[in-house]
Amino acid sequence: MYLRRINHRQANGKRRGYWVLLESYRTERGPRQRIVSYIGESDEAGRLGIKQAAEGGSNYQEELFNEEEEPEWVEVDIRKVRTERSLRFGDIFLAETLIKRLQLDKLFEELLGREEESSGRKAEIPYNILSELLVISRFCEPSSELYIAEEFIKQSAVCEVLGIDKEKIYDNRLYRGLDKLIEQKEKLQQRLKERLGELFEIKYDILLYDVTSTYFEGEGEENPKAQRGYSRDSRGDCKQVCIGLVVTKEGIPIGYEVFEGNRHDSKTVEEIIEKMERAYGKTDRVWIMDRGMISKTNMEILKAEGRRYIIGTPKNQLKKFEQELLKEDWQKVYEGLEVKICKEEGEVFILCRSIMRKEKDKGITERFIERIEEGLERYQKQCKAGRIKNKSILDRRIGRLLQRNQRASGLFEIKTETTEEQSGNKPACQVGRLEVNWKIKKDKKEFSDITQGCYMLRSNIIDWTGEELWRAYIQLTDAEEAFKIQKNDLQLRPVFHHKEHRVEAHILVCFLAYVLWKTLSQMCKRAGLGNEPRKVVQEMRRIILSDVILPTRNGNQIKLRCVTQPDKHLSALMERLKIMVPQRWSNN
Numbered sequence: 001m002y003l004r005r006i007n008h009r010q011a012n013g014k015r016r017g018y019w020v021l022l023e024s025y026r027t028e029r030g031p032r033q034r035i036v037s038y039i040g041e042s043d044e045a046g047r048l049g050i051k052q053a054a055e056g057g058s059n060y061q062e063e064l065f066n067e068e069e070e071p072e073w074v075e076v077d078i079r080k081v082r083t084e085r086s087l088r089f090g091d092i093f094l095a096e097t098l099i100k101r102l103q104l105d106k107l108f109e110e111l112l113g114r115e116e117e118s119s120g121r122k123a124e125i126p127y128n129i130l131s132e133l134l135v136i137s138r139f140c141e142p143s144s145e146l147y148i149a150e151e152f153i154k155q156s157a158v159c160e161v162l163g164i165d166k167e168k169i170y171d172n173r174l175y176r177g178l179d180k181l182i183e184q185k186e187k188l189q190q191r192l193k194e195r196l197g198e199l200f201e202i203k204y205d206i207l208l209y210d211v212t213s214t215y216f217e218g219e220g221e222e223n224p225k226a227q228r229g230y231s232r233d234s235r236g237d238c239k240q241v242c243i244g245l246v247v248t249k250e251g252i253p254i255g256y257e258v259f260e261g262n263r264h265d266s267k268t269v270e271e272i273i274e275k276m277e278r279a280y281g282k283t284d285r286v287w288i289m290d291r292g293m294i295s296k297t298n299m300e301i302l303k304a305e306g307r308r309y310i311i312g313t314p315k316n317q318l319k320k321f322e323q324e325l326l327k328e329d330w331q332k333v334y335e336g337l338e339v340k341i342c343k344e345e346g347e348v349f350i351l352c353r354s355i356m357r358k359e360k361d362k363g364i365t366e367r368f369i370e371r372i373e374e375g376l377e378r379y380q381k382q383c384k385a386g387r388i389k390n391k392s393i394l395d396r397r398i399g400r401l402l403q404r405n406q407r408a409s410g411l412f413e414i415k416t417e418t419t420e421e422q423s424g425n426k427p428a429c430q431v432g433r434l435e436v437n438w439k440i441k442k443d444k445k446e447f448s449d450i451t452q453g454c455y456m457l458r459s460n461i462i463d464w465t466g467e468e469l470w471r472a473y474i475q476l477t478d479a480e481e482a483f484k485i486q487k488n489d490l491q492l493r494p495v496f497h498h499k500e501h502r503v504e505a506h507i508l509v510c511f512l513a514y515v516l517w518k519t520l521s522q523m524c525k526r527a528g529l530g531n532e533p534r535k536v537v538q539e540m541r542r543i544i545l546s547d548v549i550l551p552t553r554n555g556n557q558i559k560l561r562c563v564t565q566p567d568k569h570l571s572a573l574m575e576r577l578k579i580m581v582p583q584r585w586s587n588n
Contacts (some may be wrong), residue, residue, distance in 0.1 A: 022134035090543030130177030144490035229262035358453025368408035
């Protein structure tokens with residue numbers, strides 16, 4: 001669900017706007033959107049905000065009902081009033097608010113505090129404040145440490161919000177902050193997990209695990225984990241590292257690990273399970289993973305010590321359930337999706353059939369079949385024209401054709417033969433011509449048609465319905481969405497660091513920024529604004545901090561640090577989120 005602002009014109013020619021909460025849902029004809037609720041304008045939101053504040057007993061309530069201070073009057077020359085030094089403020093303030101709600105600032109202070117510099121002097125800027133600066137920068141404008149030091153702190157109010165001198169920020173100081181931060185990785189993950197559980201009443205009964213990769217710019221020679229492997233970013237030309245992330249069913253991240261870039265997904269499972277169970281215990285957890293995690297060893301690990309699991313299964317294993325696929329006793333989950341449970345030796349196999357996916361699979365398969373046939377016909381013509389005379393060359397070309405179209409390669413039976421033909425006075429045995437013959441295997445094609453749109457899950461939870469098991473597994477998309485947000489919105493990729501501990505620190509900062517993102521997402525969800533925070537962040541960016549200069553009658557100048565006040569549309573959102581932007585800003 002996500003927010004959208006809608007404007008409409010009234011009879012008097014004025015434009016009014018309001019917020020609506022939209023929901024995406026699946027249909028047989030593809031994804032559609034529908035209005036869940038109308039958020040309304042500021043009057044309604046203001047009433048709701050007062051009601052929530054009165055019920056909550058939070059600091060927000062105190063701020064809302066603070067009595068106004070006595071006014072201060074002064075004579076000002078209005079012709080010389082001006083503004084200076086306008087800085088982006090709204091998203092910075094939002095990030096700092098999220099940090100305080102998570103108590104991440106207190107955690108940084110406890111774990112880092114004031115550290116001694118290598119010279120023996122106390123750090124001019126405490127490492128806990130540097131850590132906040134790094135996380136806020138990654139949340140608001142993902143960039144390099146050099147860009148933060150030279151551009152971001154000049155364009156934004158981050159130093160004002162944190163109460164530090166921007167002249168004392170430079171890239172090497174930020175690098176030292178990264179070095180100190182990564183030392184506290186395990187404690188940070190543990191304590192954040194506890195705080196998120198308190199804030200949002202999260203039950204850590206279902207853990208979703210997935211792996212992605214992020215690539216390097218450069219050779220990464222100083223990082224032994226930087227290796228070439230299967231790239232999810234289509235950058236096989238670059239070295240990479242793999243990242244295994246564990247999230248809850250709400251998409252809240254609770255831990256991650258960095259692996260070598262050439263390590264297969266299935267080789268990460270044992271390590272991540274041991275780490276999570278060592279940190280959070282083994283009791284009553286359901287592990288959900290995709291089919292890339294399956295191996296004989298991993299299945300033994302998951303079955304050991306009473307662990308429960310739901311795992312995707314390779315499509316080729318559908319063969320032994322071919323007869324079940326043909327039966328009609330399917331359970332409808334929603335329009336266009338059906339499931340069926342097949343029990344076998346203490347496990348259940350959940351067959352899933354999607355109409356939308358069937359049409360997609362059918363189109364893909366037919367396209368690959370067409371490409372293979374076009375290629376074979378082309379080679380056949382070349383053989384007849386005598387342009388291909390070497391059988392080994394022909395076989396290699398056909399092999400490359402099948403490799404490029406693997407989705408349908410198993411459906412073909414192909415033979416290359418040398419035929420003999422009479423030519424003039426030469427005997428037939430002296431003249432040969434290559435020939436390509438092929439046909440589509442009927443049984444394989446029939447099975448392909450039956451299984452289009454079908455996939456299978458595997459679990460040892462025998463007391464859940466097929467729908468419950470499917471709905472639990474489909475939450476794995478939250479882990480995939482986490483990777484998408486980190487790579488796109490928080491710019492996890494590419495990695496420009498070369499040293500191993502700096503790469504680890506970069507990933508940790510992205511992880512912490514993603515925790516802020518999900519915290520805002522949960523706040524939006526609780527406030528009835530959906531679970532997509534991008535619009536809120538985008539709207540908050542419009543709030544700026546400016547110096548207002550007021551020349552007075554007596555020749556003095558008054559400088560006021562004023563914050564742009566949100567319009568009624570943004571006020572409606574902020575009221576629901578219980579965020580109050582101050583009118584004036586002071587570091588005192």
